[in-house]
Amino acid sequence: MKLDPFYLIVDSASWIERLVPLGVKLVQLRIKDMEEPAVRLEVRAARTICAKHDCQLIVNDYWQLAIEEGCDFVHLGQEDLATANLAAIRRAGIRLGLSTHDNIELETALAAAPDYIALGPIYPTILKAMKWAPQGLDRIAEWRTRVGDLPLVAIGGLNIERIDGAFAHDADSAAVVTDITRNSDPEARTREWIAATARWR
Ligand SMILES: Cc1ncc(COP(=O)(O)OP(=O)(O)O)c(N)n1
Ligand SMILES: Cc1ncsc1CCOP(=O)(O)O
């Protein structure tokens, strides 16, 4: 499986409606602090937009909802993984991405046979408080030797200026939140990301 090198992460279907039509091919819906019925509506809306624009949708955290709504990709962290029913996810034919932040988490993740591994935070992030120090670029190369051909996603503090470093250290895809959603012109920044990742596509 090949992931698009530009992995956009947003927290609403309205962001997806704004940015996916610009040519985004891989997007994660990462919703926090919302009641499940409302999340379900967001997932449905996101699915419709992504289907129309041939964009791969990844649902963060809400694996049961992803099964019920017929989504085909979920992303889980290690805490999510501890409570998720992996067999049910697999039975539903859903692909799985997993977060890793250290060696033990990588071993746990690999044992779950995911469809990709994410490593973060590569650089400091302002999105959420994290107990891990920034991993740095060399850690991406180290992860590459550990994951083999499994797609590897770099995440955390990435911006246009930093993505070539991530790819040069063998990431397959660069995930981003704030460099786009907190930009003064998110649409223009999205176009810049699409162009800047073109040679890795
Ligand atoms: C691509 C990608 N990588 C890492 C994460 C983080 O997942 P998790 O550790 O479960 O934390 P939350 O995002 O759920 O707060 C991610 N969502 N996507
Ligand atoms: C959810 C998550 N997991 C590791 S870093 C991160 C945040 C990424 O956001 P940003 O691209 O704004 O640093």
Ligand SMILES: [Mg+2]
């Ligand atoms: Mg999670």
